Amino acid sequence: MQLCVEARAVARSSCLIALCFCIVFVHGCRRANETLSDLKLTHEVSPQPPRVGQVRVTLGLRDSSGKPVTRAGLSIEGYMTHPGMKPIAASVVESEPGRYVSVIDISMAGDWVFIVHIQLPGRVSMDRQFEIKGVLPA
Amino acid sequence: MFQPHNSFDLLRVPIVGTLLRHKHSRTLLQIPLFLISLAMILHGLFGPQLAPQNLATTYTWVHFRGALVFVLLLAGNFFCLACPFMLVRNLARKFFRPVRNWPRSLRNKWLSLGLFVTLLFVYEWLDLWSSPWWTAWLIVAYFAGALLIDAVFKHATFCKFVCPIGQFNFVASTASPLEVAVRDHSVCTACATKDCIRGVREPAAPLVVIQRGCELALFQPRKVGNVDCTFCLDCVQACPHDNVGIMSRVPAGELTTDPMRSGLGIFSRRKDLAALVVVFTFGALLNAFGMVSPVYALESWVARVLGVSREFPVLGFVFGLFLVVEPLLLIGVAAWLTRVWGGSREAIVAVAVRYSYVLAPLGFGIWLAHYGFHFLTGLYTIVPVTLGALGMQPHWGTPGLAPNVVQVVEFGFVVLGLFGSLLVGYSIAMTEKAEHPSRIFTVWALVVMIMAAGAIWLMSQPMEMRAVSLGVG
Numbered sequence: 134m135q136l137c138v139e140a141r142a143v144a145r146s147s148c149l150i151a152l153c154f155c156i157v158f159v160h161g162c163r164r165a166n167e168t169l170s171d172l173k174l175t176h177e178v179s180p181q182p183p184r185v186g187q188v189r190v191t192l193g194l195r196d197s198s199g200k201p202v203t204r205a206g207l208s209i210e211g212y213m214t215h216p217g218m219k220p221i222a223a224s225v226v227e228s229e230p231g232r233y234v235s236v237i238d239i240s241m242a243g244d245w246v247f248i249v250h251i252q253l254p255g256r257v258s259m260d261r262q263f264e265i266k267g268v269l270p271a
Numbered sequence: 272m273f274q275p276h277n278s279f280d281l282l283r284v285p286i287v288g289t290l291l292r293h294k295h296s297r298t299l300l301q302i303p304l305f306l307i308s309l310a311m312i313l314h315g316l317f318g319p320q321l322a323p324q325n326l327a328t329t330y331t332w333v334h335f336r337g338a339l340v341f342v343l344l345l346a347g348n349f350f351c352l353a354c355p356f357m358l359v360r361n362l363a364r365k366f367f368r369p370v371r372n373w374p375r376s377l378r379n380k381w382l383s384l385g386l387f388v389t390l391l392f393v394y395e396w397l398d399l400w401s402s403p404w405w406t407a408w409l410i411v412a413y414f415a416g417a418l419l420i421d422a423v424f425k426h427a428t429f430c431k432f433v434c435p436i437g438q439f440n441f442v443a444s445t446a447s448p449l450e451v452a453v454r455d456h457s458v459c460t461a462c463a464t465k466d467c468i469r470g471v472r473e474p475a476a477p478l479v480v481i482q483r484g485c486e487l488a489l490f491q492p493r494k495v496g497n498v499d500c501t502f503c504l505d506c507v508q509a510c511p512h513d514n515v516g517i518m519s520r521v522p523a524g525e526l527t528t529d530p531m532r533s534g535l536g537i538f539s540r541r542k543d544l545a546a547l548v549v550v551f552t553f554g555a556l557l558n559a560f561g562m563v564s565p566v567y568a569l570e571s572w573v574a575r576v577l578g579v580s581r582e583f584p585v586l587g588f589v590f591g592l593f594l595v596v597e598p599l600l601l602i603g604v605a606a607w608l609t610r611v612w613g614g615s616r617e618a619i620v621a622v623a624v625r626y627s628y629v630l631a632p633l634g635f636g637i638w639l640a641h642y643g644f645h646f647l648t649g650l651y652t653i654v655p656v657t658l659g660a661l662g663m664q665p666h667w668g669t670p671g672l673a674p675n676v677v678q679v680v681e682f683g684f685v686v687l688g689l690f691g692s693l694l695v696g697y698s699i700a701m702t703e704k705a706e707h708p709s710r711i712f713t714v715w716a717l718v719v720m721i722m723a724a725g726a727i728w729l730m731s732q733p734m735e736m737r738a739v740s741l742g743v744g
Contacts, residue, residue: 214401216322216656217333217649219670242564242735244401246321270564270733 171197174249174261185242185271192225192233192249201231206252209235214244225249242270280516281346281449282507291517297352297503298361305355308410314660315407324665325403327410329649329656332400337646340443340639347449347517348440351430351501356417360429363418373428380438380543384550387435388594391554395561396586427486430501437501442551443635444497445628446523446691451500451507451515452491458514459492467491467506467515484509485534491515493533496525498544523691526628527698538628542620545627549598552634556725557593559641563732601718602627608714614706626715629696633719636688637726640681644730647672647680674734681730689723 175193190209194202207225212218218241225235239245245265252258282288290296307330315327322328339350397405413436420429430437444450453459468491470484483505485491491506491514507515529539538544560566566589573585606623609615615622648671655665671677693716700712 212321212323214322214398215332215645216325216329216400217645217652217670218323219652219667220323242733248321268735270735 172202172251172259172261173197173199174251174263176263178265182267182269183239183265184269185239188237188239188265188268190223190235190237190247190265191228192235194231194233194251202253203227203230204254205233207233207235208250209237209247210250211237211239211245211247213241214246239265239268242268244268278452278516279519280454281518282516291504292507294508298358300353301355301358304353305358308355308414310660312407312410315403315410318403318660320403322401322403323652324656324659325406326656326660327403327406328400329652331406331410333645333649334653336642337650339440340635340642341646343440343443343447343635344639345448347447347451348444348497348500348502351437351440352503354430354501356413356434357430357501357503359414360417360421363422367422369421369423369425371424373424373426373432377432379432380541380547383433383435383438384543384547386433387438387547387554388550388590390435391558392586392590394558396583426488427501427503431487431499438547439551439638441498441500442548442631443638444500445526446632446635446688447497448519448522449517450497450520450525451502451504452494452518452520454514454516454518456492458512462512462514464511465490466509466511469509470505471509471511482509488534490533493531495528495530495532495535498525498532499534523632523695526631526695528702529625539621539625542624545624548627548631548634549602550594552630552637552722553594553598555634555637555641556722556729557590559637559726559729560593562641562734563729564735565732567735601721605714605718609705609711612707613700613703613711613714615703615711616705626696626699629692629699629715629719630722632691632695633685633688633722633726636684636686636691636723639684639688640726640730643684644674644677644681647677648674678730682727685723685726685730689719692719692723 173193173195175195177191177193179189179191192207194205194207196202204227207227209223209225211221211223221238221240223235223237225233228234237247245268247263247265249261249263250258251261280288282292290299293299311327311330314325318325318327322332342349393399399405399409413434416433417429420433421427466482466484468484468488470480471482473479473481485506486503487499487501489499489506491510494500502517526538529537531537535541535544570582570585570589573588574580577584577588579585602623603619606619606626609622609626610617610619617625650671651668652670655667659665696715696719697712700708700715703711705711
């Protein structure tokens with residue numbers, strides 16, 4: 134009987150703690166930015182195939198009518214697909230209207246996922262994602 | 272059996288010993304891991320699906336695995352002690368009492384061995400390390416499996432016969448410096464109740480168990496080593512004479528002799544256990560091979576030869592090569608040489624089974640090197656990932672130790688494992704009733720040296736962290 138009471142007490146406290154955890158983490162899981170579906174981001178990578186070291190990424194940014202989007206503030210963050218790695222960051226400059234260039238120093242062979250943070254003048258910021266797969270050793 | 276007369280006993284250490292001996296010590300250790308598991312599941316399912324930003328993938332594949340092997344190396348099977356799956360199972364057992372016994376035909380390691388191989392396969396096939404969603408479901412599957420199996424079957428069926436992580440821990444813990452063992456065997460000889468295995472019963476109602484004995488059928492006075500011991504400390508709680516401790520011993524010493532072991536029988540007659548050790552060791556090489564460049568060349572070649580473009584059959588071929596063909600060849604030839612050159616009078620299968628245990632320390636060394644690499648190079652990523660999960664701005668500083676520094680540590684672990692395997696091989700060979708024990712040792716020393724050389728070569732390769740079809744199609 135004593136055992137049963139103890140078991141229920143343990144079960145009750147565990148459920149309560151679990152519930153608190155759920156609330157904290159579901160809150161933490163909210164996405165920070167909304168994406169705009171009418172914006173098109175293209176990317177080109179050179180050299181091909183990409184190797185460890187400096188890789189040049191050219192990004193094309195156009196609106197739904199195909200018009201180049203100029204004077205946007207872009208930055209790039211790169212992650213390996215394996216956890217436990219520090220992301221790399223790179224700045225992006227506009228080379229011509231709607232075309233943006235970044236030189237990224239890739240530190241390890243394998244698959245990379247890049248998040249492009251886009252800040253449009255007078256509009257909300259958004260994130261777009263692209264992958265560079267199979268980066269070869271230097 | 273292997274602890275010296277004046278062994279160190281962790282349970283006699285002030286504070287730590289008191290805490291571990293406390294009736295609810297296991298629950299207290301399980302609750303934090305349960306909450307962390309819950310957070311991992313939620314974040315894996317609903318959080319960012321980029322593995323380096325997610326709790327499920329980062330904690331599981333970087334921190335949990337690394338901490339697990341380091342605790343096994345430095346202490347013992349304490350992760351099984353704190354297993355969160357058992358917390359849920361124990362709570363469920365307050366309401367549902369299982370009545371069935373695990374089928375006799377499954378009371379061995381074959382099923383768990385199959386699940387261990389399946390887990391290794393699925394890890395590569397679904398790129399589990401890069402998928403928070405799949406990792407979360409894997410954790411859910413573990414909880415569900417433990418709950419379901421132990422809701423239907425009595426005793427610690429899930430731990431002993433099913434759990435692949437448990438089997439990994441059992442084999443690795445043969446090299447641990449601590450084991451749950453009897454303090455004074457003469458006390459056990461005089462003991463009339465045998466509560467360590469039977470459990471403590473209600474005096475007025477002998478069918479009512481008020482403190483469990485060992486659910487894994489390990490009778491303390493005849494228990495040898497760490498295999499099948501989850502460090503649950505039920506025997507410590509149950510012993511009326513306070514005669515069970517967590518004692519120091521010679522790591523891997525339990526592999527050098529072949530006595531009758533409670534709950535396990537005789538190692539040299541356990542083909543299933545020997546196969547588990549073989550898969551544990553060759554699986555360590557295979558798992559590390561999956562992270563380096565040459566695997567893509569091999570997979571592309573296999574895909575061309577087989578004329579397939581899907582990853583499943585290619586991976587199946589590679590797994591067959593590493594976990595079946597290579598062990599059969601290497602161990603088969605060594606066992607044959609043990610007979611014809613070493614003069615062993617045992618049958619070839621018996622020789623192979625007996626000497627398979629030599630591989631365990633090396634296998635553990637390779638796992639240590641691999642998991643230790645991810646753990647040490649990604650050690651501090653736990654901070655920004657946790658901050659991100661809590662909705663705060665993560666600050667990525669130094670992720671961990673430099674890879675070139677960790678590489679030296681990796682080599683050290685492989686050499687340590689090799690050294691352990693050589694000592695175990697020597698001990699077994701020298702007690703062999705054969706014409707040329709030193710020749711037998713030479714044969715098995717060559718086997719482990721070939722494997723260690725393979726591991727060193729793997730650790731020297733440039734790493735490629737890929738999560739796509741591995742060079743196929």
